[in-house]
Amino acid sequence: MRKFVSAILFSLSTTGAIAAGAGEIPRPIIECGGSFSSFVDRMKDLAVSRGTDRATVDRFFAPVRFDQRTINADRAQGIFNSGFIDFSRKLISQYRIDNGRAKLNQYKSVFDTIQSRYGVSRGVLVAFWAFETDFGAFQGDFNTLNSLMTLSHDCRRPGIFQPQVLAALELYKKDDFSPTNTTGAWAGEIGMVQMLPRDILESGIDGDGDGHVSLKTSATDALLSGANMLRKLGWRANEPWIQEVTLPKGFDYSKTGTHTKMSVRQWAAMGVQARNGNLASGNVNASVVVPQGHRGPAFITYPNFDVYFEWNQSFTYVMTAAYFATRLEGAPVYNAGNPTGPLSGNQMKALQRKLQARGHDVGKVDGILGAKTRLAVQREQARLGLVPDAWPTTELLNKL
Secondary structure (H helix, E strand, O other), X not given: OHHHHHHHHHHOOHHHHHHOOOOOOOOOOOOOOOOHHHHHHXXXXXXXXXXXXXXXXXXXXXXXXOOHHHHHHHHOOOOOOOOHHHHHHHHOOHHHHHHHHHHHHHOHHHHHHHHHHHXXXXXXXXXXXXXHHOOOOOOOOEEHHHHHHHHHHOOOOHHHHHHHHHHHHHHHHOOOOOOOOOXXXXXXXXXXXXXXXXXXXXXXXXXXXXXXXXOOOOHHHHHHHHHHHHHHOOOOOOOXXXXXXXXXXXXXXXXXXOOOOEEHHHHHHOOOEEOOOOOOOOOOXXXXXXXXXXXXXXXXXXXXXXXXXXXXXXXXXXXXXXXXHHHHOOOXXXXXXXXXXXXXXXXXXXXXXXXXXXXXXXXXXXXOOOHHHHHHHHHHHHHHOOOOOOOOOHHHHHHO
C-alpha cells in the first residue's frame, strides 16, 4: 500500500501538477523534438553558451539516453478524482503517524534549527517527508538526467524541463549530481522531499556539514533544504497554516473557498470557532474551506496554506498534507460528518460542459475539480437555491 500511494504522489508532485495542466507553462529555451541525438547536441551547445566548458558538458551529457518509460509515466497520469476524506484516510495511516512522530523525536535538534532559522513548523516538513517518499523509502528509480532530457525533448512541456537540465548540470559541477547514478521520480524530482534540480540549486542546504547537498541520503540536508525552499516560496515564520473549525447553523457558505479572504476577526463574528485551541490573531487574513461540502469537515486556512500550492497544485493533496501536519503536532482527528461522495470522472466532465454552456470558465474539460470548476459550481448552487459550498453533487448535475 505504501509503495502504491507513493506512486500516486509522484504523479501529483509539483511538476506533475503543472504537467496535468495547472499553471502557466513556460516557453522552451531551445527547439524541442527532432532526433534525440540532435536535441542532445542542441542542449550541449546551449550549456556551453551559458558558460560551462565543452569538456564538462561532454562528460555530463555522455551517458544520456531517451527514456520511453518516462514518456509512458507522463502519459499515464490519470484523472485524480478522490474526495478529501477518502484521500486523507488512505494517506494518513497509523504507520505514517507513528513513524512521523518517531522522526520528530529522532531529528529534534534539526527541527529546532529549522524552527529558529526559517520559522517552518516541524509537522509541515514531516508531512511532506511522509507523503512524498514514505520517509525516504520510495524515492523513485528513474534516471533523473534521462527523464529530464526526455521530457525536455518531448514537445508537450519542454519549457518546464529544459531549465531543470541546466540546473542539474550546475549541481554536477558541484559534485552533487551524477548523470549515471542520480535517480528519482519520473518528472525529475530528487530526494526525500522530492525537489527539482533548480530548487535544489537555489534552496539546497548542506545541513550535515559534509560539503554536499545530498537530499537522497541525508535527512538533515533534505529537511533543511525543504524548509529553505518553503521560506523562499513565501512561508511566514512561526505562523499557522490550517486549523479545523466548527461553523454555526445558517452559516453563509457562499463565503467559503480559498478565493475569499477575510480577517479572522470577521470570521469569528460570523460564528466560526476553533474546534481545538484558539483561532489565530484577529488581524490575520484567512479563508474558510469545506473540502467536501457543508456536510463534511470545515477548516480555516491562513496565509501559509497558500504556500502549499507553490509546492503542489492539487487541492486535495494540499489539504491532506496541511491537515496531517497538524495531526503530527497534536490536533485531533477531524470531524468527517456525513458528506456526499465525489462525482465520477465522466460526471465531472458532464458538469463542466454544462457549466461552460452557462458561460463559466472552468478551464479544460478534464473531469478534475479544480479551482475554476469549484467557483463555477458555487455560483450555480447559489443561483439554484442550493447550499453554495462549491462541492458538486448529482443533485446539482441534474438541476443543470
